[in-house]
Amino acid sequence: MANPQPSTRQPVRAAAAAFIGTMIEWYDFYIYATAAALVFGELYFPSEDRFVSTMASFATFAVGFFARPLGGLIFGHLGDRIGRKKALMTTLMMMGVATVCVGLLPSYASVGMLAPVLLVLLRVVQGIAVGGEWGGAVLMAGEHAPEGRRTFFASFAQLGSPAGLILSLLAFRSVTSLDKADFLSWGWRLPFLVSAVLLVVGIMIRLGVNESPEFEKLKDQRRTLKLPVAEVFRSSWGLVLLCIGANTIGIAGVYFTNTFMIAYTTQYVGITRSLILDCLFAVAIIQFLVQPLAAWLAERLGGARFLKWAATAAMLSPYPMFVLVQSGKVVPMVIGIAIAVVCMASFYSVIAGFVSGVFPTRVRYSAISLSYQVCGAIAGGLTPLVGTWLAHHYVGQWWPLAVFYTCLAGVSLLCIVALDARRHEHAHDEAAAEALSVR
Template sequence: MSKPTATAAATDRATATDRERTARKAGFASFIGTTVEWYDFYIYSTASALVLGKIFFGGGGDTTGALQAFGSLWLGFLARPIGGIVFGHLGDRIGRKKTLVTTLLMMGIATTLIGLLPGYDQVGLAAPIALVLLRMVQGIAVGGEWGGAVLIASEHAPKEKALSFGAFAQQGSPAGSILATGMFALLTQLPDDDFDAWGWRVPFLFSAVMVVIGLVVRLKVEESPEFVRLRAEKRVARVPLRELVTGHPGSLALGVLASSIGIAATYFITTFVLSWSTDSLGMERSTMLNVLLVYSVLQFITQPFGVVLAARFGPRRTVAALLSLNFALVPVMYACVSTTQPVVVGLGICLLGITGAMNYAILAGLLAAAFPISVRYTGISLSYQLCSALIGGTAPLVGEWLLHSTGGSIVPVVIYQMVLVAVSLICSLALLNRSRTA
């Protein structure tokens, strides 16, 4: 090998090493940021199942209060497509990094303010109105966060590792769930009166500390090199949403439906099942929170194996196997929970949840690969967040309605969840057929 050739090879290796190092740094920042965002989002979900009905809606813990609390939960999801459109536009126009700093600040401020709100008994209707408005700010923030977090990690990575690095953002979901569930598991050890009076507020106020940590990490990350190149080549979309809707409507529709169970599963388990098991089956809420905490830890550990399997066997085979197994395990999980035996309940939740979690790890890269870079932020954000608003966020509300409109039968809920798994399977495979990762 000649000296110039050897030098060029060494330079290429150094460049690849530097890119890998930068990608890991971006991946870590993506993980930390989404952990903070999902922690903030999940504490509201948990609180809505445990206490928000009686504090803000005067529901006294009955079905009406639960439905109102779950309705406010859904309004946060309804706001998420707005965040996807607004911050998707900004992310595709001015860059990923600036957009992500803004979404993190919005989420942290809204969450902290929820922890300071007076209840219905103190200020009447002003309490639920303020709660709903802040929940919608949460929704707008997380609607703009997720897509950018996926891209800041995957676009820093070498092309062949984009799917794996996109999964860094997905790890924020179980990590946020661990922190949120752990917080409430500790606080439910308080006497009920103390928990209702002030204990539930602590997780919301703690968000301020987490946001500071997230900002410190996020501000150190460089802009996505793919976006920098796009801007240098003057190929930035003028109106990303218009280009997305007119140029890629099929990928958008498939992206929405492919995300169905990946988003809804978390809220079936951590919100609907939590409410059903404690209100209808009589389980202690501290017991169920501990079960969910164990599940969240296992999800965090096992979820990355989804992209490992996809790298080994291919995304199509892996998604088909995981979602087929998930489909079969839905009735098993509900049968296990109905026993009210903590070990059996935990086993059922973990068996179903782990298969879904491994598929969820693949989902980010699957969506990112479905859209060209000029509209990628808008495309993956709108796919994910429309699904969140129409399907994921309605899961606890629809589940609660099905349960009580059929006299307490869990069968319609089981069927509904199985339908969502089937829709996700069909549309994920169709999307993979269209995408560059197939």
């Protein structure tokens, strides 16, 4: 009677651990994003031109994204070779330590060029850590899931993103009430230092989760690969490219509606920092509530069909968003940003389970990590930079930004259509081969 109990509890425990772990990782990642929009330009890249400082600050933000594919390769290899759990424990430690170190970092005024150099190095460590985190968290939840529930259980790893965003916005909202001198001197550091507490909590929770049963079965059968990444490039590079494109709006949309929107509204619309953070906090709560509902609905409609509808809606969403944001009033701004975020978050919630089902178990960690993190480097890292450039060159005009967002969603839609076609083609080929074998 003792044996069934762990197996019935582990799916829920694995989903909870994926949620808590990714929440902590994304909290760390988002507080950096918020600080990049609010303070890093002034403290670490001082310039007489605010545009130059902001672009330099967002460039360090992008560095973390460019480091993410490296993290995906390293921890994808380790996750497919020695296990998902060990890889995830390491990524959590790396992220927590790097984040606390950012909170202790002296400014440019204190140590000169050493300050931005160290900031970039710590951002690289953050990027490597989160690059290995996502794939492992999705798989630990999805591979523990009951039969037919992969999409819903994998969505708990995705739920960590809005939860981390809510925590990061709460943390920064509490310190932006300080006067500017105190905020720039020490207030902005507090959200980073709090990460030390979250790190301990995350480690304790993850220690209670067993290794993925699908990986354990693969290991018992001695079917693990020595170089899983090489096998991905050999047999699945086309699928990887499609999955990179498919993830676009789920990743880029987050940093467009959060990181870039902070800089855009404070510098071009005249909104105060506290007001836009309040709006984003309200929208983050909406996102947190929408994502599990979207995953539940996708299980009933079918993942591919749901993703096509969500991507199409995302293509249309930036136009009402910008019209309402231009009002500068709280309620219209919340409604406008929420329209875009609901479409994006619905897509983001489901894409993890959909993509993880595309690849076989023996290369799954490497393949989905590579797909997601390369997309993160391109779409996530460059989106705030492209948005800032467009806003600077088309001052007073929001339509170029809306068209840019539509193009991002369009890329995802086209790739989902192609992946769905490939999946049906593969299923047809398997059925034909089975029919021939029967004959």
